[in-house]
Amino acid sequence: MGQNSSQGATMTKPVRVIVVGAGCRGEIYSQFASIHPDRMKVVGVADPRKFARTKLQRQHKIADENVFDDWHKLAEREMFADAALICTPDRLHKEPAVAFAKKGYHILLEKPMATTAEDCKAIVQACTQSGVMLSVGHVLRYDPTIHKIKELINAGAIGDVIHIQHFEPVGFYHFAHSFVRGNWRNEAESSFVLLAKSCHDIDLIHDWAGARRCVKVSSFGSVSHFQKDDMPTGAGDRCVDCPVEKDCPYSACKIYLDRVKQGHTGWPVSVICPNSYPDIESVTEALRTGPYGRCVYKCDNDVCSNQVVNMEFEGGLTAAFSMVAFTEEMCKRKTTIYGSKGELSYDGHEVHVFDFLTQRSTKHTAKSNTPMHFGMGGHGGADYHLMDAFISAVANNDPSLIRSGPEETLLSHLLVFEAERSRLEGRVVCPATADINQS
Numbered sequence: 001m002g003q004n005s006s007q008g009a010t011m012t013k014p015v016r017v018i019v020v021g022a023g024c025r026g027e028i029y030s031q032f033a034s035i036h037p038d039r040m041k042v043v044g045v046a047d048p049r050k051f052a053r054t055k056l057q058r059q060h061k062i063a064d065e066n067v068f069d070d071w072h073k074l075a076e077r078e079m080f081a082d083a084a085l086i087c088t089p090d091r092l093h094k095e096p097a098v099a100f101a102k103k104g105y106h107i108l109l110e111k112p113m114a115t116t117a118e119d120c121k122a123i124v125q126a127c128t129q130s131g132v133m134l135s136v137g138h139v140l141r142y143d144p145t146i147h148k149i150k151e152l153i154n155a156g157a158i159g160d161v162i163h164i165q166h167f168e169p170v171g172f173y174h175f176a177h178s179f180v181r182g183n184w185r186n187e188a189e190s191s192f193v194l195l196a197k198s199c200h201d202i203d204l205i206h207d208w209a210g211a212r213r214c215v216k217v218s219s220f221g222s223v224s225h226f227q228k229d230d231m232p233t234g235a236g237d238r239c240v241d242c243p244v245e246k247d248c249p250y251s252a253c254k255i256y257l258d259r260v261k262q263g264h265t266g267w268p269v270s271v272i273c274p275n276s277y278p279d280i281e282s283v284t285e286a287l288r289t290g291p292y293g294r295c296v297y298k299c300d301n302d303v304c305s306n307q308v309v310n311m312e313f314e315g316g317l318t319a320a321f322s323m324v325a326f327t328e329e330m331c332k333r334k335t336t337i338y339g340s341k342g343e344l345s346y347d348g349h350e351v352h353v354f355d356f357l358t359q360r361s362t363k364h365t366a367k368s369n370t371p372m373h374f375g376m377g378g379h380g381g382a383d384y385h386l387m388d389a390f391i392s393a394v395a396n397n398d399p400s401l402i403r404s405g406p407e408e409t410l411l412s413h414l415l416v417f418e419a420e421r422s423r424l425e426g427r428v429v430c431p432a433t434a435d436i437n438q439s
Contacts, residue, residue, distance in 0.1 A: 015394045016081040018044035018105070020071045020096050022052040024271060025110050025137070026087035032387040033060060035371055040391050043081050046071035051275045075099045083394050086110060089183065090191045094119035098126040106133040108390050112199045113409065115191040117417045124406040135390045138404040140200045140333070141207065142385035144366035147403075148351050149335065149344065152364060153208055157353050158339025164208055164319040165337075168201050171330030175305060176250045177268045179325070180226045181292045185301040193303040194219070194423075195416050198323050201333065202419065203404070203412040205311065205319045208337065212313040214415055214431055219423040221307025225326070231297035238293045240284070250296045252287050309419045 014037065019026045022045050033040040042060035046068040047053040057067050068074045071088070075096070084100040086093060086109045094114045101107050107127060113120040113136055127134040140146050153161060170179075178184050184196045194202070206214070236242035239252040248254075257280070259269050265278045272292040273282045287293030305325040312318050332348030343354045351364040370381030386404075393401040415431060422429040 014039055014041040015083060015391050016041050016043045017083045017085055017108075018042075018046070018066075018074060018081045018100075019056060019085045019087065020046050020074070020100070021085075021087035021089075021092075021110075022047035022049070022056040023087060024267065026085060027052075027056060027059075028383055029085050029087065029108065029387055030056060030060060032384070032391065035384075036391075039395065040387075044068075044074060046074040049274060071096050072099075075103060079103050079105065082106060083108060083390070090196060091115050091189070094123055097123045101126040101130045101132050101134070104130060104132060106135075106390075106394050108135045108137065108387075110137040111139075112191065112195045112416075113413055115195065117414055120410055120413050124410050127406055133390075133393055133399045133402060134406040134409075135386070135393065135402045136404045136406075136409040137386060138200055138203050138409065139382040139386045140204055141382075141403040142389060143382040144368045144385065145349070145351060146204070146333075146346070146382075148364050148366045149337070149346060150207060152344060152351070152353060153210075153337070153339075157342060157355075158337060158344050159341030161208065161210070161317055161337060161339050163317070163338040164205055165335065166201055166205055166319070166321045167334045168198055168321070168323045169327030169329045169332060169334075170197065170323065170325045172249060172326050172328070173255050174268075174330045175325035176226070176296050177255060177271075177292070179303055179305070180250075180296045180299050180301045181252070181294055182271070185299060185303060187302055192420050193305075194221075194307055194309070194323070194420050195413075196303070198307070198321070199413060199416050201321055201323070202309065202416045203409065204335075205321060206412040206415055207408070209313045209317055209319065212315050212317055214311050214313050214418075216312040216428055216430055217309065217415065217419050217422055218428045219307060219309045219419040221304035221323075221423055223302060224305045226296050226299070226301055226305060228297055231295070235295055235297060237295055237298055238288065239295065240287050240293060242295065248296075252293045256283050256287060256292065304423075307423070311415075311419075 017040060019030055019042060030042050033042045042062060044066035045053050045056045045062055048069050053067055083106040086097050086107060088096060090112060093109060097107055097109050113123055179193060184190045190196055232244050234244050239245050245251045245253055256269050256272055260278055260280055260283045269278045269283060272286045272290060276282045307323045309321040334348055335346040337344040342356050345352050352361050354361045368381040370384045389401045393399055399405060418429050418431040
């Protein structure tokens with residue numbers, strides 16, 4: 001995959017893609033066409049928001065007849081591309097993924113696959129029956145340094161894997177942005193946070209466990225701090241008019257307005273102005289009238305701000321995952337894997353292996369080769385490598401280049417649903433063997 005994937009492609013013309021959902025993720029994935037116009041071309045877009053779809057149309061010079069305000073209209077067209085990038089909101093993944101798979105499009109589907117186990121199974125079934133490739137946007141699988149962990153485990157660097165500890169620091173303002181004020185704040189409107197944010201992480205643990213099936217899972221978590229009971233005395237409804245705003249680390253003025261004044265108009269600022277480019281005036285108006293200007297203690301958020309998941313796999317392997325909102329670092333995962341012959345540690349930047357026999361520690365690095373100046377440096381460059389793998393897979397008709405294919409990704413998603421069931425029911429759950437062909 002990755003660095004060698006562009007060699008020997010069987011498709012001489014660029015892979016043609018349509019983008020269903022022209023928001024943040026759709027725009028980022030589409031940038032691959034700007035980096036490699038000889039390998040990928042964006043030929044269609046569907047998004048109900050005029051600003052978003054028009055922006056993408058201009059970026060990629062998409063013909064007017066291939067620009068739609070409703071993806072159903074795009075699906076009714078005769079197939080005119082090789083692949084579809086499904087980047088709609090979480091609850092709107094299943095229907096377009098199934099529809100475009102049945103049309104014969106290869107599918108890149110933003111994570112999570114869907115918000116119910118049944119919908120996830122339906123997507124896999126549609127892709128399998130249609131004979132199309134499915135790549136799920138578990139971008140961490142494509143992070144070169146994180147992938148080094150898998151390579152070291154497979155090479156026997158630490159012997160048999162005995163225990164995995166994995167930690168996700170979400171970041172205090174990232175959580176406030178996405179999961180208190182933003183699109184993923186409310187389970188009924190999106191999904192529970194373990195699925196929306198941390199299916200990445202359960203997927204990694206599932207991958208590191210290899211062929212061993214999870215036999216027991218338990219989980220605990222709740223909404224902490226971002227509640228009315230924790231509201232500072234005298235706090236207003238909106239940060240722009242709040243008398244205690246200067247003393248609040250979650251102030252929308254600090255998170256958005258101050259950044260714009262410093263010239264930063266990318267994420268998260270770009271998200272809060274869906275119908276215009278962000279500047280001081282548009283951001284100020286968004287904070288006065290939109291959801292991102294609300295007091296974090298007066299929102300309709302109900303997703304966990306901290307959660308733990310404990311797992312036991314066949315053969316006695318155990319794993320512990322923790323997700324915490326209240327952190328300085330943002331999404332820089334930390335991992336320690338304990339094996340029979342050594343200990344592997346990852347600090348979010350590099351991997352070290354301590355060998356029990358030699359009692360020496362070795363640092364392992366991985367080359368990224370990510371064109372950072374094209375703005376696809378997110379997730380440690382993994383966004384770029386995900387697209388590199390998917391486009392190469394389509395060009396070469398080689399699904400082995402996809403690290404997050406249908407069956408294995410479905411199994412890790414089902415484990416996420418079982419973990420949340422454990423949290424809600426307050427008991428240890430024994431996951432059933434998944435029938436991935438069940439609709």
